[in-house]
Amino acid sequence: MKWFKKLGLTISMVALTSGVFAAAASAYDNWESNDTLATATQMPTYYQTDPWGGQYAVFESTSYISTPTDVDYYKLIPFASSQIRLTSALGMDYDFEVYDQNGTLIATSTSTSQVEKVTFTTAAVRYVKVYGKNGQYNSDRKKPYVLHVA
């Protein structure tokens, strides 16, 4: 399990570094700009320990839809049958779409509930696009959305 730990550390350090640069470019809205498939943010990854001492990867991003036209793209390779969950900013209704590596839309989650969910069926490159329903947004830094895959 030791190499897992090392891998996790490296990935989070890279994520942290890119986040710092992005934050400097646009106040509070980390990961910008990530408005296209080509500029998708590498999904931040960390490792958790299960009750038996094994480690598993968790993908999670806390970020913002900060203007009516802001969209946030993430790139990741999820595990098969892991679930993606989007918790909108408080009082907001955000949605997401999932694309494959060719940019083909393969799933959407557009419910009006505060938590949206989709299950990945295969482990392959996936892009997730987060956006506000009908242009909803909230740039208040105390009101982020959370995108979580586990």
Ligand SMILES: [Ca+2]
């Ligand atoms: Ca954003």
Ligand SMILES: [Ca+2]
């Ligand atoms: Ca964006």
